[in-house]
Amino acid sequence: MSGSLRCSISLSPLHSNEFPRIPVTKPRIHVPVPKPMTVALSKVVSPLRVAAPGVMIEAAGLEVDRVTEAELKENGFRSTRKTKIVCTIGPRTCEFEEIEALTVGGMNVARVNMCHGTREWHRDVIRRVRQLNEEKGFAVAVMMDTEGSEIHMDDLNDVESTKAEDGQIWTFTVRAFDQPSRPERTITVNYDGFAEDVKVGDELLVDGGMVTFVVIEKIGPDVICRCTDPGLLLPRANLTFWRNGSLVRERNAMLPTISSKDWLDIDFGIEEGVDFIAVSFVKSAEVIKTLKSYIIDRSPGSQIGIIAKIESIDSLKNLEEIIQVSDGTMVARGDLGAQIPLEQVPLVQHEVIQLCRQLNKPVIVASQLLESMIEYPIPTRAEVADVSEAVGQQADALMLSSESAMGQYPEKALAVLRSVSLRIEKCRREETHWDVTDLRIVSSSKLDEISEEICNTTSRMANKLKADAIFVYTKTGQTASLLSRNRPDCPIFAFAPSTSIQRCLNLKWGLIPFRLDFSDDMESNLNRTFSLLKARAMMKSGDLIIVVSDAMQSIQAIKVP
Ligand SMILES: Nc1ncnc2c1ncn2[C@@H]1O[C@H](COP(=O)(O)OP(=O)(O)OP(=O)(O)O)[C@@H](O)[C@H]1O
Ligand SMILES: CC(=O)C(=O)O
Ligand SMILES: [K+]
Ligand SMILES: [Mg+2]
Known part of the structure; x- marks a missing residue:
């Protein structure tokens, strides 16, 4: 899918400020706006400017991330x-x-x-x-990432790092030491079974090879190693063992993915x-x-x-x-x-x-x-x-x-x-090499399959008609996801009734999530959305929008009145 990228090269800035930054009328809360940042590749792209102090037009029932809104206005719809x-x-x-x-x-x-x-x-x-x-x-x-049960060194008693030199002998052990009594060139390892898993001759890689040791002896819980690739040992660095060019999977393969911690x-x-x-x-x-x-x-x-x-x-x-x-x-x-x-x-x-x-x-x-x-x-x-x-x-x-x-x-x-x-x-x-025919069907029921086909067709239509945006009214986020999967050229405005779905949709390609309470009456939803977006200078008369929803098995193409 990555294919080769052929494109015209332009040396001018990627986007200009042709889209007016319209200040929001009545700020709900007044907060200082952070200074626009300076950008490393400033020759290529100008810094993002957030237009006005943050307001969600919550009163009107439509919320969009203020930064996304600024990006939309600055980059223009299709190139956001x-x-x-x-x-x-x-x-x-x-x-x-x-x-x-x-x-x-x-x-x-x-x-x-x-x-x-x-x-x-x-x-x-x-x-x-x-x-x-x-x-x-x-x-x-917010994403929370678990620690998981990998084998790693201890935190070096808060030392920032320690250097292992070529040929030096180090001991890796499961013994715990109080700081004063820790012998020199000794590293505590978090996994009790590691001494049983390794054999003399195994290679021990720190952080995937930033430092390498070879195991020369095993004495009870202590594994004695000689440094073969010197370097810095960092706190809690990850450890892997290799034998004959393969990762050693002994008892450690049974470590639980989710530990008690x-x-x-x-x-x-x-x-x-x-x-x-x-x-x-x-x-x-x-x-x-x-x-x-x-x-x-x-x-x-x-x-x-x-x-x-x-x-x-x-x-x-x-x-x-x-x-x-x-x-x-x-x-x-x-x-x-x-x-x-x-x-x-x-x-x-x-x-x-x-x-x-x-x-x-x-x-x-x-x-x-x-x-x-x-x-x-x-x-x-x-x-x-x-x-x-x-x-x-x-x-x-x-x-x-x-x-x-x-x-x-x-x-x-x-x-x-x-x-x-x-x-x-x-x-x-x-x-313009886009083709959804390569996508396999993911739905398990006929009804879902129809929605899926509708999303594929919607994306194809949006590309052919060079639509300004796709609108999707979605209670679960599923229809929005099926549209994103097609990677259409224009942004997908996803209207969802809860802020948690709005945040979750934030991870998906091309989705601009809004929180909006909507009804089953599509005509009134659309009229309301158009006027809210127009009031927000996020849309103008004549923009071409392709509309779908979870609830309706149909596609509408509409010019914004
Ligand atoms: N909450 C934190 N407190 C202190 N240092 C942190 C924290 N989060 C990240 N770091 C530092 O940033 C580095 C990179 O973070 P990163 O999340 O990639 O961790 P990692 O140790 O490589 O583990 P993982 O494999 O889970 O990504 C860490 O190694 C650590 O030094
Ligand atoms: C992100 C992470 O956990 C890793 O690259 O190892
Ligand atoms: K982690
Ligand atoms: Mg990791």
């Missing part, structure tokens, strides 16, 4: 950004103003990683995101009302099913979406089944690259993206997209090429990890994702 952005929140970005700056910069989903920090820290972050949403009219979704974190996530739970090191579909029924049990009617992280070698055997039962997938290239040969990672990425599209599930491409921007204000050319590839493959979302969690340039990294997305999406629109 389709690829969504997930940012990991860490020490560098956890304050209110920092989260706000990321939101204004285009963050659609905020991710908290339960591997790091305390629950209190995460609670504060989640509540800040929620507060910003409420006070400033954003609709940022993860279950408590999940309870915490449910309590805090997160929108997504991303499950680390998923191996099979079973664990996703178990988690789903656990959530339904604890929180009936919950809308929490379960994202399966593809980062374990075991998940690859069960890919289709896992994707089928999940609400979305993440290609977690960091750990994946420590479990399979690196040259296979791009192939897995491609396969997962294709499968997700076929099965109508959103997919996030994660890790090391702009790794050099942890330290530098501009990315490498290779990183820009990697991001372009993911956008060209039409992944639903891109994710920043360390770049936003602890890097020096989180907002610039975000701006790069935005500008590259816009540029590559423009290329794809110019390609």
Whole structure:
């Protein structure tokens, strides 16, 4: 699907400010507008400007993310950004103003990683995101990422890092030490069975090969190793063992995907009302099913979406089944690259993206997209090429990890994702090679199959007629998702009755989610929507809209009166 990208090259800015920024009439709450950020690739894309202090026109019953609204007006309908952005929140970005700056910069989903920090820290972050949403009219979704049961080093007693030199002898052990008594060159490992799993001669890779050791002796719980590739050992670095070129899967293969600590974190996530739970090191579909029924049990009617992280070698055997039962997938290239040969990672990425599209599930491409921007204000050319590839493959979302969690340039990294997305999406629109006949049918009933066909036809029509937008009135989000799956040229305005569905739709390609109470009377829904959007300068007379809904098996093409 990625194909080759042929497009006309223009050296002028991608979008101009031809769309007027109309100030909102009566602000409900007055809040200071953050300064527009400076953008790393400023030669290519101008910074996003949020027009006015945040107001959701909630009184009129229509809410849209203020930043998305600004992007729509600035980029113009057809060329508004389709690829969504997930940012990991860490020490560098956890304050209110920092989260706000990321939101204004285009963050659609905020991710908290339960591997790091305390629950209190995460609670504060989640509540800040929620507060910003409420006070400033954003609709940022929250994703909680579980720790999972991987084998990793301890936290080095708060030392930032420690250097392993070539030829040095280090001991990896499950013994616990108090800081003063910890012997030199000794690392504690979190998994009790690891000494039994390894054999003399095995290679021990830290963080997928940032540092490498070879096992030279085993003495009780201590595994004695010689460093063969020197480097920095970082706190909680992940450990994998290799024998004859393959990952060692002994007892550690039986480690539970969801540990006891993860279950408590999940309870915490449910309590805090997160929108997504991303499950680390998923191996099979079973664990996703178990988690789903656990959530339904604890929180009936919950809308929490379960994202399966593809980062374990075991998940690859069960890919289709896992994707089928999940609400979305993440290609977690960091750990994946420590479990399979690196040259296979791009192939897995491609396969997962294709499968997700076929099965109508959103997919996030994660890790090391702009790794050099942890330290530098501009990315490498290779990183820009990697991001372009993911956008060209039409992944639903891109994710920043360390770049936003602890890097020096989180907002610039975000701006790069935005500008590259816009540029590559423009290329794809110019390609006009679109064909839905490749999509397999995902519906299980005849009625759903009709909806699916309607969505395919709607997208084809919208492209042929060069429509300005597709409107979808959806109670569950399903019809909106089926439209997004077609990756049409114009944006899809998805009107949903609840803010939780609105936030969940934020992860899907090309969807502009609105919260709107609507009735079964389509004519009155449309008239109301048109006048609300026109009042908001988001639409003008003569715009061509293609309309569908969950409830009606029909398609309407309408010129806005
Ligand atoms: N809440 C946090 N507190 C402290 N540091 C954090 C936090 N979240 C992220 N970080 C830092 O940012 C880095 C990158 O974050 P990221 O979420 O990618 O973690 P990771 O350790 O690579 O694990 P994962 O495989 O789950 O992504 C982490 O290694 C950590 O140093
Ligand atoms: C995101 C993540 O968990 C990884 O890349 O390993
Ligand atoms: K994690
Ligand atoms: Mg991982």
